[in-house]
Amino acid sequence: MAARTGQDYIEAIGSKAITVELHGRQTTGGITEIPEFRNLIRSYAALYDMQHEPGLRDVMTFESPTTGDRVGTSFLMPGDADDLARRRQMMKTWAEWSNGMLGRTGDYLNVAVTAMAGAADWFAQDDPRFGDNIRAYHEYVRENDLLLTHTLIMPQANRSKTVSEQSDPFLAARIVDETDDGIVLRGARMLATIGPIADELLVMPSTVIRGGPDDAPYAYAVAVPCDAPGLRFLCRESFDLGRSHFDHPLGSRFEEIDAVVVFDDVRVPYERCFLLRNPELCNGIYNETSAAAHMTHQVVTRTTAKTEYMLGLVSLLTEAIAIEGFQHVQEKVAEVIIAVEIVKALLLASEVEAEANRFGVFTPAWAPLNACRNWYPRFSQRFPEILRQLGSSGLMALPTEADAFGPAREDVERFLQGAAIDGIDRVRLFRLAWDTCLSAFAGRQALYEYFFFGDPVRMAGALVSSYDREPFKKRVRELLHRDEPDRAAAYDPARMTTAS
């Protein structure tokens, strides 16, 4: 099958027997009928439709090396700088459509699986079959244009102990059985964003938590279909409250549900196993295969779109109520402008310094991307704060669509007008700002940006221990001793005295 249309995606997801627990109901199948998922599915469908827009065809798709059909560009194995730029263009197109609010568009994990397939020999170290498996899986996902999500970490229960030291050995999903055909998983994992509306679930190691030899039953990398028997998605409350786009402009479009994943003896055939019982290889999976660099390239492309959105929104807000002349307001707008230029520069640097990895896959430079993945989670918390500081009570003087277009319209037009905007449009704009900085949707976005790629504290530790600082230390040492006399030659022990 070629790159999917939105309708292809909706039909596929609708036909799967995916099991979800949501708002006190357990449902199997009929995912497209669940009101809390309907808008999100529609948004994802719109992304798939973009693959078929005539003007975007060459950006969004390329010819499959096996069938010649047009398939999604995020599956392209980059061989040179042009491939990497083409893939970034594709990711940018999707990211700009949601202004970076959709964190789990397919490209995020497609580029990871592509990098892993490029590094198939690395997986073959564990078992020669695993190298073939990851290659075949990449082709399977590419040719069927499947939407992936992933689950990486054990439930929080007791973070002072390792996964194997928890009082319940089946708290975190572990290998409970191994048969001639494959393995069986029992336990739970956190946290699968878009789990209920995805085709496939990657059950992979954490990006930052390291396993030791005792953690072998928990150390694996496998893939299962989201409707595998025994698999359940225990969803949080939805922040799509069924309101209009006017009232909840972001929540009604981009609410990506998160879910705890429960494995109730889920069978995984060997063909879908890529690493098994190997904590050491699991610890290296993202760096050794360059998947981390390719995923972060997608993340920074998305966060560039989001930061640009923040700048657009802050600028419209300050214009609307004519506060841009105040110095502290300019200082805050400047913060956002600087953030835009920082993310763009780091993305560009990663491409300018890109080179082929040891498997021949053209890979963006890790250092600027690693800097961004450490900086952005913290800095992005400033955006909602700036919006709140600038929007102030305007973020609460927010009648709903029913008021704006109902009996209160005259009040809205008169009392809620802005300096450069009429009352209705001002409410529309400030509702968007509210959904960006104050609503449940906004709170979840802030938490997402802070944690989704791993705990920033431990990412900082990884940055410090892996960054090559020797050249800089050497320069400082050289300065410390520059132009110094030869003290050894000048040293005269007879001149040393002791204070009495």
Ligand SMILES: Cc1cc2nc3c(=O)[nH]c(=O)nc-3n(C[C@H](O)[C@H](O)[C@H](O)COP(=O)(O)OP(=O)(O)OC[C@H]3O[C@@H](n4cnc5c(N)ncnc54)[C@H](O)[C@@H]3O)c2cc1C
């Ligand atoms: C909105 C959202 C969506 C997400 N989506 C996904 C997804 O789709 N797939 C997925 O796999 N994961 C997802 N995650 C999970 C994400 O990977 C984790 O949040 C992240 O790895 C941090 O782990 P944790 O949440 O278990 O925090 P914890 O590890 O429990 O940390 C809690 C606090 O304790 C501190 N802490 C705990 N242990 C240590 C330690 N050893 N050293 C120092 N400090 C420590 C942390 O710094 C933090 O302050 C998502 C998270 C969020 C918030």
